[in-house]
Amino acid sequence: MVNQENELLLTSPSEKKARFKRKRDKVIAQFIIWTILIVMYIPILVLIAYSFTTADNIGTWTGFSFDLYARLFTSKTGNEIMVALGNTLLLALASSLISVILGTTGAIGAFYSKKRTRTAIESVTQIPVVNAEIVIAMSLTVMFVFVGSYLFGGANVFSFWTLLAGHVILSLPFVYLSVKPKLQQMDPALYEAALDLGCTQRSALFKVVVPEIMPGILSGFLLSITLSLDDFIVTAFTRGSGLLSGEKTIETLSTLVQAKIKKGPIPPEMRALTTFILIAVFLIVLGITIYNNKAAKKNKVRKGRE
Amino acid sequence: MQSTKKKGLKRFFSFKRKYLAIPYSVFLALFVIVPILIILVYAFTDTLDDGTLIFSFKALTSFFTSPSKINVLVVSLFIGILNTLICLLIGYPLAYLLANNKYNKNKILVMLFVMPMWINFVLRTGATRDVLSFLGINGGNHPYLATMIGMVYNYLPFTILPLYTTMLKLDKSQIEAARDLGCNPVQTFTKSILPQSIPGIVSAAEMVFMPTISSYVISDTLSEGKVTLFGNIIYLNFSQSQWNEGSFMAFVMLILVGITMLISKKFDKGEARISANNLW
Numbered sequence: 199m200v201n202q203e204n205e206l207l208l209t210s211p212s213e214k215k216a217r218f219k220r221k222r223d224k225v226i227a228q229f230i231i232w233t234i235l236i237v238m239y240i241p242i243l244v245l246i247a248y249s250f251t252t253a254d255n256i257g258t259w260t261g262f263s264f265d266l267y268a269r270l271f272t273s274k275t276g277n278e279i280m281v282a283l284g285n286t287l288l289l290a291l292a293s294s295l296i297s298v299i300l301g302t303t304g305a306i307g308a309f310y311s312k313k314r315t316r317t318a319i320e321s322v323t324q325i326p327v328v329n330a331e332i333v334i335a336m337s338l339t340v341m342f343v344f345v346g347s348y349l350f351g352g353a354n355v356f357s358f359w360t361l362l363a364g365h366v367i368l369s370l371p372f373v374y375l376s377v378k379p380k381l382q383q384m385d386p387a388l389y390e391a392a393l394d395l396g397c398t399q400r401s402a403l404f405k406v407v408v409p410e411i412m413p414g415i416l417s418g419f420l421l422s423i424t425l426s427l428d429d430f431i432v433t434a435f436t437r438g439s440g441l442l443s444g445e446k447t448i449e450t451l452s453t454l455v456q457a458k459i460k461k462g463p464i465p466p467e468m469r470a471l472t473t474f475i476l477i478a479v480f481l482i483v484l485g486i487t488i489y490n491n492k493a494a495k496k497n498k499v500r501k502g503r504e
Numbered sequence: 505m506q507s508t509k510k511k512g513l514k515r516f517f518s519f520k521r522k523y524l525a526i527p528y529s530v531f532l533a534l535f536v537i538v539p540i541l542i543i544l545v546y547a548f549t550d551t552l553d554d555g556t557l558i559f560s561f562k563a564l565t566s567f568f569t570s571p572s573k574i575n576v577l578v579v580s581l582f583i584g585i586l587n588t589l590i591c592l593l594i595g596y597p598l599a600y601l602l603a604n605n606k607y608n609k610n611k612i613l614v615m616l617f618v619m620p621m622w623i624n625f626v627l628r629t630g631a632t633r634d635v636l637s638f639l640g641i642n643g644g645n646h647p648y649l650a651t652m653i654g655m656v657y658n659y660l661p662f663t664i665l666p667l668y669t670t671m672l673k674l675d676k677s678q679i680e681a682a683r684d685l686g687c688n689p690v691q692t693f694t695k696s697i698l699p700q701s702i703p704g705i706v707s708a709a710e711m712v713f714m715p716t717i718s719s720y721v722i723s724d725t726l727s728e729g730k731v732t733l734f735g736n737i738i739y740l741n742f743s744q745s746q747w748n749e750g751s752f753m754a755f756v757m758l759i760l761v762g763i764t765m766l767i768s769k770k771f772d773k774g775e776a777r778i779s780a781n782n783l784w
Contacts, residue, residue, distance in 0.1 A: 220606070227607035234598055235616060238660065241631035242623065257638040304528025310521040319525060322532045325540070328710075328765050330718035332735045333754045336742055337539030340751070344542055367535045374528070399519050428625050430721050431735070435742075452626045452721075459630040459725055472627060479622040487615045 242476060249469035256463065266470040276467045282454040283471070286427060289358075289450060293365035294422035300366070301373025302415050306407065308374075309381045323371045331368070335435035338364050342436065356438030358448060364436035368429060369422035376421065380414035381407075420486070430456060540758070546751035563752035573737070577756070580733045583648075584717040587655040588709050594656070595663035595708060596701075602664075603671030614668060621661045629725050632657050636726070643728025654726040655716055662715075663708040670704025706768050714764060718757060 244256060249267070253260045270276040308319045326334055338360075346355040388410065392402035408415075430452040437448045449457075458465050550560035567573050601607045602614050620628060632654050636642065641650050674697065682696040720735035732740075734757055741750030 224607055227601045227604075231598065231601055231608060231613065234594065235613070238617070238620065238657070241628060241635045241657070242620070244635050245631045255638075256634045300528050300531055303524040307522050307525025307528065311525055312522075315522070315525070319529055319532075322529075322536060324765075325536050328714070328761050330714050330734070330757050330761060332718045332720060332738050333543070333757050333761075334539075336738055336750060336754050337543045338535065339742070340546060340747065341535075341539040341542050363535055366531070370528075370531065399521065403521065424622060428621070430626050431739075451624050455624065455626045455630055456721055456725075459626070459633065463634050464627070464630045468627065468630075472623075472631075475623055475627075479619060483615050483619050483622065484612065487611055491611060 242472065245464065245469050246473045246476060249466075249473050252466065254463065254466060266466050270467045270470045273467060275465050278449070278454060279451075279465075279467055279471055282449045282451050285448055286450040286452075289361065289365055289433075290423050290426040293362055293369060293426050294419050296362070296366050297369040297373045297422045298415060298419045301370050301418060302377050302408075302411070304370075305374045305377035305381060306403070306411075309378070323374050325371075326367055327371045327375070331429070331431045334367060335364065335432040338367065338432070339435040354438070356436065358438065361433060361437045361448060364432040365426045365429065368432055369418075369425045372421045372425065373415075373418035376418035377411055377414040380411035384410045428452070543751045543754050543758075546747050547755040548752075550748055563748045566749060567752055567756065573753075576732050576734060576737050579731065580717045583651065583655065583723075583731070583733065584713050586652065587659060587716045588712045590652070590656050591659050591663040591712050592667075592705060592708060595660060595667050596705070599664055599667035599671050599704075600697075603668050603674070617664050618661050625658055626721055626725075629654055629658065629722050633725050643726060643730055647727035647730035650726040651723050651731045654722045655719070658722055659712045659716065662711040666707040666711065667701070667704045670701045674700050710764065710768050714761060717760065 248256050248259075250262050250264070251260050252263055252265045270279065304319070308316045311319070342355050342360050346353050384407065388406050389402055392406045393399070397405065429450075433450050434453055434456070437450075437453070455464065455468065458468070545557065547563055548559060548561065549557040550562045551557055598617070602617070608614075633642075633650070636650055636653060641653070643650055678700070679692060679696045682692045687695060717733060718735040718738075719733060720739050723731045723733045723736055729736075734753065738750050738753050738757070741747075741753060
């Protein structure tokens with residue numbers, strides 16, 4: 199009976215009109231979404247399209263070839279790019295690891311501190327988050343020069359380590375802020391229970407607290423990597439001589455590309471690297487999305503059971 | 505006697521959870537607070553020939569009496585506000601459509617919108633510049649237009665993320681109730697959807713405004729050095745060793761940061777940004 203009624207309703211003219219309207223709205227919405235998406239990707243896609251030709255400039259097509267991909271691994275510019283890529287990845291991993299360790303311990307420590315201490319730590323944490331990158335970069339550099347001239351007798355302290363400190367400062371507060379809500383959500387009885395069951399404070403921390411806040415730690419880590427990979431200003435100000443292949447000044451992808459595009463178009467070999475970057479980023483982000491969706495579904499099932 | 509001493513030592517060295525905050529606090533003090541204090545010192549001093557610093561308002565007076573520096577402030581604020589508005593105007597409806605089940609069920613599509621954030625921004629800026637100059641828009645003939653396009657390209661993904669997360673949390677029953685109680689679409693928007701999405705708008709604006717004003721690479725590349733923003737002038741002052749002037753400009757930026765922070769403080773900022781990043 200109910201079904202029949204429904205069908206009758208569905209086929210009534212007004213319902214048909216509503217269905218048509220819904221469908222039309224969806225088509226318009228999808229059209230808007232895809233237009234913005236495509237326009238957003240035009241520069242990157244054009245760059246990738248021109249990685250299959252050897253022309254120096256975008257806009258001139260000199261025939262299809264994989265030459266640039268070979269040149270990426272053999273030419274002088276290609277070599278520069280590869281060293282910069284190595285530096286960039288090394289820096290991102292090192293600074294993110296340090297940020298995660300310092301930020302997580304900081305968040306745990308602050309969480310169990312007195313309220314006044316915690317408020318003080320949190321206000322200082324906010325500073326690099328809201329501060330302009332150029333001010334962070336400049337203030338750090340001025341301090342390094344200051345330290346070099348007053349504590350090390352005019353020595354140049356700029357090196358991989360000053361650069362590393364700069365990148366840690368960029369991402370550290372974000373690790374703190376991603377771990378903090380997980381600590382707040384955690385059931386405080388878990389830690390007490392672990393102590394009652396014979397854990398030492400330290401092992402309770404590692405076996406109970408750390409696993410509970412792991413999602414926060416991971417997203418803090420990912421965020422740190424993103425911030426470090428994308429940074430130009432702090433790198434340009436705080437870098438010194440490089441660790442890899444004895445460069446005079448360390449080049450990351452950002453600083454290398456900036457130096458090149460100041461003089462002319464993006465170097466052709468860079469176009470080939472862009473293809474790899476896009477593929478790598480796509481795979482990583484896809485993996486994370488699928489993982490998150492699965493985790494969300496699992497959570498739903500778990501909640502349903504409860 | 506000895507046992508109490510031992511106990512005291514043991515207590516002193518024993519592990520306490522709050523000690524874990526010490527390395528973090530020391531690091532922040534050394535690399536956040538000390539540098540800012542040094543900047544403040546430089547902003548209100550003058551460097552003599554032998555390198556000693558004396559207290560002076562020279563940088564301050566040079567800022568307020570130099571039309572070019574005031575011009576930088578005005579242009580920066582203008583471009584910052586315009587970019588924030590454009591990004592919101594594109595990002596807001598887009599985020600609404602993406603978060604609405606009726607129009608989009610595809611999570612991967614959302615991810616595609618934020619994916620440019622993971623591609624090096626200098627590279628993206630260079631690509632935008634090269635494509636624009638192929639289209640005939642370059643720093644030589646349209647420096648402001650080219651800079652604006654570059655800014656929107658770079659900051660749009662940053663606005664979509666916080667807006668999208670806010671849109672996901674919209675109270676659907678409230679919107680429906682507004683409709684049932686006779687609101688037309690415009691009223692539904694102004695009375696229900698807009699007030700609910702204000703935290704998203706604020707954190708989106710925050711992610712665009714200050715970074716735009718202080719950006720260096722985008723304006724420098726796309727306008728071929730013709731558009732000077734705060735970021736460019738601080739960079740310039742610094743590379744010409746005009747530390748006092750540069751520090752004062754940085755001090756002005758700090759004040760701007762403080763103002764935007766006060767404005768957005770009501771809306772529980774930071775949280776939205778982090779939850780936005782927890783999307784993936």
